[in-house]
Amino acid sequence: MIAMQYEIRLPSDYDMEIIRERVRTRGHALDGFDGLGFKAYLVRDTQYAPFYVWNTSAGMANFLYRGGGFQGILADFGRPVVRHWPGVAFLRGDAARAKYATREIITLAPEANPIDALKEIELEKVPGLHSAALGVDPRTWEVVRFELWEEHPGEEGAYEVLHFSEPGLEEITAG
Secondary structure (H helix, E strand, O other): OEEEEEOEEOOOOOOOHHHHHHHHHHHHHHOOOOOEEEEEEEEEOOEEOOEEEEOOHHHHHHHHHOOOOOHHHHHHHOOOOEEEEEEEEEEEOOOOOOOEEEEEEEEOOOOOOHHHHHHHOOOOOOOOEEEEEEEEEOOOOEEEEEEEEOOOOOOOOOEEEEEEEOOOHHHOOOO
């Protein structure tokens, strides 16, 4: 599993209906993309921030730079930074739908033992959780915790999921 996200920060006066229409009309195009575990097209405030979990690095590579779909982002918004985290854990919850998302990024302390630190960041099944992914960027030792929810989780800064597809959800493995 590889978690991946790019964020497109838009001007404060940007009409977010343009993004909503983009997702309504184009969001389904990559629903069955080879190697994709799931994708969630997310928005909050003036930010468009798709999040993906890939089952294969080949699928991610095809999407990003082998003509597999990222070209629309490049053409419309330029080249954003694409963050990615090798997967450490994945948990499937009991919720049927993913309508909101939360993301937490934690930087491990330089003296922290990564194995011990990761054991303390547990993914738990709680009511309303669709799924949760945990990954680590070993370049920066940042841990990402990404959760999808059926109802608003009550956290400030939660994303709204405009489009969600899960073609390879059952094949996601991590750790």
